[in-house]
Amino acid sequence: MQAVAQVVDFSDGSSREHADEGTTVRAAVRGDRRAFETLYRRHVGRVHGLCLRLTGHRETAEDCVQDTFVNAWRALPAFESRSSFPTWLHRIAVNTVLAGRRGLAQKLETTVDTDLGDLDRRAAEDTPALDVEAAIASLPEGARHVLVLVGLYGFSHDEAARHLGVAVGTSKAHLHRARQLLAARLDLALEAS
Amino acid sequence: MNELSPANRTELDLRLAALPLDVAPPRDLWPGIAASIAAAGVRPATARWRRPLALAAGVAITAIAAALGWQAGRQSVTPLAATPVAGTATDRLVQASFAMPEGHEYRATRIALERSYRERLELLAPATRGRIEEDLAAIRQANADIRSALAADPQSAVLNRLLESTWQQEFDLYATVTRNTDPAVPRTRT
Structure with a gap:
């Protein structure tokens, strides 16, 4: 988890970190690749967490991370400095994952068992939270996407619906279904309503 | 229908909240990214959706200049650059309504301007008319491209400003053609 320690959370209100981020982003916008590498490391x-959970597939997630940063580099001239760079970057990541999902669907179908097995092994030897990871990875795609975007990474239903090309109501229904399925797979009892 | 009990709902929320949002990739992906960036060469100076707009703006200037040049030769029309923008009621309405393109006033203004533009366009030579129509199509294509980009990033201030600028360009084109083909307006040769 070395890279995790390098990540700076800019939502903690630190003005110094905001200033550093702004300076780095402006340098990257001007074409400074070292500044862009700093942003990558940060x-x-x-x-990667977003890509991994959206795709449920490790190698695909790595491809998505690479494509996300390449796409971000190309799109940097359009970045508004008043906007949040992480939020902008995460939108690009989601678009990158979703743009590639059709072509990857078959690959994911054939490898999901392997990846779930990998997650199960990690669950056995690592933290209890990986049980939840395995359960998330096993969700149907639509439910998983909404759970990851809305339930984990703080997207609004409006944003998730736009990204996924579904109605807001559908996004809410997916989240409800995802939570039901997740509860069942985590042995959290449901009761009749 | 089965539902989570409040206790289990809380338990599920706690387990989800305990997940780390950051997950380090198993290897350093930067070398591949750097290679892709290098292979792609210098980053484009403008994003993809800006190109049609820039093209539209360029074509607009060219087409209007050509139209006015044609008029200058045939009807002693002053070129656009030398024509002060009149503070007509239409001009004021265009400026006032521009910020609310979905509103009734905008639609009414646009319909009136486009109708006038269409009538005046008929006065121009076919070649000039064709160029102006191409220009209008480019502006509308830019508008469609920007709307498409906004669907993915609706909060983008720059995209929203660019979208506004396409409406402004469309209005400008209508107004310029209308103004400079108005036989009632006296023209002076420069």
Whole structure:
């Protein structure tokens, strides 16, 4: 988890970190690749977490991380300095994952068992939280996407619905279904309502 | 229908909240990213969705200049650059309504301007007319491209400003053609 320790959380209100981030982003916008590498080191953990949980597939997630940062580099001239760089970057990551999902669907179908097995092994030898990871990875795609975006990474239903090309109501329904399935797979009892 | 009990709902929320949002990739991905960036060469100076707009703006200037040049030769029309923008009621309405493109006033203004533009366009030579129509199509294409980009990033201030600028360009084109083909307006040769 070395890279996790390098990630700076800019939501903690630290004005100095905000200033550093702003300076680094402006340098990257001007074409400074070293500044962009700094941004990569700072944010790769969050982007990879997002890609990994959206795709449920390790190798695909790595591809998505690479594509996300390459796409971000190309799009940097359009970045508004008043906006939040992490939020902007995460939107690019989601778009990158979703843009590639059709082509990857078959690959994911054939490898999901392997990846779940990998997650199960990690669960046995690592933290209890990985049980939840395995349960998330086993969710149907639509439910998983909404759970990851809304339930984990703080997207609004409006944003998630736009990214996924579904109605807001559908996004809410997916989240409800995801939580039900997750509870069942984590042996959290449901009761009749 | 089965539902989570409050206690289990809390338990599920706690387990989800305990997940780290940052997950380090198993290897350093930067070398691959750096190679892709290097292979792609210098980053484009403008994003993809800006190109149609820049093109539209360029074509607009060219087309209007050509139209006015044609008019200058045939009807002693003053070129646009030398024509002060009149503070007509239409001009004021265009400026006033511009910030609310979905509103009734905008639509009414646009319909009136486009109708006037269409009528005046008929006065121009076919070649000039074609160039102006191409220009209008480019502006509208830019508008569509920006709307498409906004669907993915609706909060983008720059995209929203660019979208506004396409409406402004469309209005400007209508107004310029209308103004400079108005036979009632006296023209002076420069």
